[in-house]
Amino acid sequence: MKQKETPERWLLVSLGNRFRGDDGVGPYLLDRLRSQLKENADFLESGNDMVTLVGRWKDRQVCLLDAVFSDEQPSGDLIRVNGLADVIAPSVCTTSSHGFNLREAIDLGKALDSLPRRLEIFAICAQNITCGDHLTAEVKSGAERAEQELLAFLQADTGES
Amino acid sequence: MAGKSKTIKVDYLARVEGEGALYIRYDDHGVHEVQLKIFEPPRFFEAFLRGRDYTEAPDITARICGICPVAYQMSALHAMENALGLMPTEPLRNLRRLLYCGEWIESHMLHISMLHAPDFLGYPNAVAMAKDHPQVVQRALEIKKTGNALVRLLGGREVHPINVRVGGFYRVPNREVFQALHPQLIEARILAELMVRWAAGLPFPHCEQSYECVALSSPREYPMNEGRIVSNRGLDISVQDYEKHFREQQVPHSTALHSVLIERGAYLVGPMARYNLNYPQLSEGVRGLAEELGFKAPCNNPFKSIVVRCLEVLYALEEALRLIDGFQAPDEPYLVAEPKEASGCAATEAPRGLLYHRYAINREGKITFAKIVAPTSQNQKTIEDDLRLMLPKFMHLPEQQLQGLCERAIRNYDPCISCSTHFLQLHLQHEAKRNS
Numbered sequence: 059m060k061q062k063e064t065p066e067r068w069l070l071v072s073l074g075n076r077f078r079g080d081d082g083v084g085p086y087l088l089d090r091l092r093s094q095l096k097e098n099a100d101f102l103e104s105g106n107d108m109v110t111l112v113g114r115w116k117d118r119q120v121c122l123l124d125a126v127f128s129d130e131q132p133s134g135d136l137i138r139v140n141g142l143a144d145v146i147a148p149s150v151c152t153t154s155s156h157g158f159n160l161r162e163a164i165d166l167g168k169a170l171d172s173l174p175r176r177l178e179i180f181a182i183c184a185q186n187i188t189c190g191d192h193l194t195a196e197v198k199s200g201a202e203r204a205e206q207e208l209l210a211f212l213q214a215d216t217g218e219s
Numbered sequence: 220m221a222g223k224s225k226t227i228k229v230d231y232l233a234r235v236e237g238e239g240a241l242y243i244r245y246d247d248h249g250v251h252e253v254q255l256k257i258f259e260p261p262r263f264f265e266a267f268l269r270g271r272d273y274t275e276a277p278d279i280t281a282r283i284c285g286i287c288p289v290a291y292q293m294s295a296l297h298a299m300e301n302a303l304g305l306m307p308t309e310p311l312r313n314l315r316r317l318l319y320c321g322e323w324i325e326s327h328m329l330h331i332s333m334l335h336a337p338d339f340l341g342y343p344n345a346v347a348m349a350k351d352h353p354q355v356v357q358r359a360l361e362i363k364k365t366g367n368a369l370v371r372l373l374g375g376r377e378v379h380p381i382n383v384r385v386g387g388f389y390r391v392p393n394r395e396v397f398q399a400l401h402p403q404l405i406e407a408r409i410l411a412e413l414m415v416r417w418a419a420g421l422p423f424p425h426c427e428q429s430y431e432c433v434a435l436s437s438p439r440e441y442p443m444n445e446g447r448i449v450s451n452r453g454l455d456i457s458v459q460d461y462e463k464h465f466r467e468q469q470v471p472h473s474t475a476l477h478s479v480l481i482e483r484g485a486y487l488v489g490p491m492a493r494y495n496l497n498y499p500q501l502s503e504g505v506r507g508l509a510e511e512l513g514f515k516a517p518c519n520n521p522f523k524s525i526v527v528r529c530l531e532v533l534y535a536l537e538e539a540l541r542l543i544d545g546f547q548a549p550d551e552p553y554l555v556a557e558p559k560e561a562s563g564c565a566a567t568e569a570p571r572g573l574l575y576h577r578y579a580i581n582r583e584g585k586i587t588f589a590k591i592v593a594p595t596s597q598n599q600k601t602i603e604d605d606l607r608l609m610l611p612k613f614m615h616l617p618e619q620q621l622q623g624l625c626e627r628a629i630r631n632y633d634p635c636i637s638c639s640t641h642f643l644q645l646h647l648q649h650e651a652k653r654n655s
Contacts, residue, residue: 103376105285105378105379107285107377107378109329109333109360109363110363110364110367110377112360113360113361113363113364162344162346165346166345166346166349166356169346169349169350169353169356170349170353170356170357170360171353172357
């Protein structure tokens, strides 16, 4: 009898700075997901170190959690992007140390044959990224809605209940 | 009644990762003015350390830099231990050295591959370079990953580690965890040797300078955490005497203070200075490779600093292997001290060079004074001197090439002003053209 294949684990990666207001939404979401998914996924709080990410994400299924600024959508809204298929808008290209951003990380991954197999970006529209360790109310509730959508997505993908 | 004089003095440390600009005024007779302008606003770390507990200094100062947080932690905790009279045990000392190896590897590899190498190969950035030279970038990232693993293991995470404390570490991993890194370090050492060979084959502009090199030095080892401060022009002082010989001064065009040697002015810190002053302390293998490739110290061409960084990475990997092989668990993860009114200072070798901290604390252990002198502020004057001395030899170049060369000359220092490979607004002003 053919054994049922174990679903591939997702690597959930947060970008952003916990101490810059809504920029901390990625780590906030990662903490919540970690407590729910426990051993069923891998977790990485990446700050903005895109170079390290290029070394980590090769051939993985990756979900990036980040804050984004949008002129068109209100704060707290979720923007979903397929990182490998869609054009990454500059607003999603978080600047990292030494200015190496997400779009460049993807380009570098292509050049080095080091891309993730799938790259789903869950970006939450931010309002305030000044210093501070708390999210605005809109972004916090947006993160909680994003969490439900992400869990549903992972559940549908892995077939796990 | 004569008014009592009052002074409001705000000490600040201008961190320079961020925006910078360069202004050069020259004509056919020479260079008249060079200003490396740093206009990053002051970040007030020295001010907001005041009133905080002495135990917080390593973690607060680590936030000064995302690339070399370990250096800030090391200088802070050595300074606090100097104040409190704590002497780290040999096993703790070795673990700190291991952590520093991790940071040198991470920081140097990032600079070499992502920021510096494109200059030599004629690419606008690392992504463009990686398309034609994927192996170079892949190797560098593999080596960097090993540095990250060391920092993660001892520091708790790769950036802004959280496991370091005054007196030692919060927690020390066991021997098995260290041994598990052994194969990765061996592999990285092989790659690092290839990186040295590759870097040595790059084309370098002819640019020999005459520096006063300043670095820590110890008869015991290549310096990271300890040593006397020495130079190739006769300086040989204990860290406690640093402020008798070095002075920070303000210049109108920079929010970062310029540091000078009181006796002689500009000086050089960083990998080249360390290399030139401590070459005999490198391992036999590293020296052998340097000599085989014609890179024996001294090295006074700043463009060749990429080779020196590669050699330091190779050394750090060898040193990490030595320390892991000789690992001895400390009896206690940290030493305890009672706070008392005291002051202390320390200097360690950050990837970019000498990093000096001095603190005073009160009897409750609250910080009453903090002074931090970062490597970039120490090199700032030397960077300007490099440009001043280098430019006359390259005036024949078209303006765009000259601009590129100036940017490269600054990147030789891996300054923390840089957030990208193209950080500079360059204003080249040719006097004759301006007046015509």
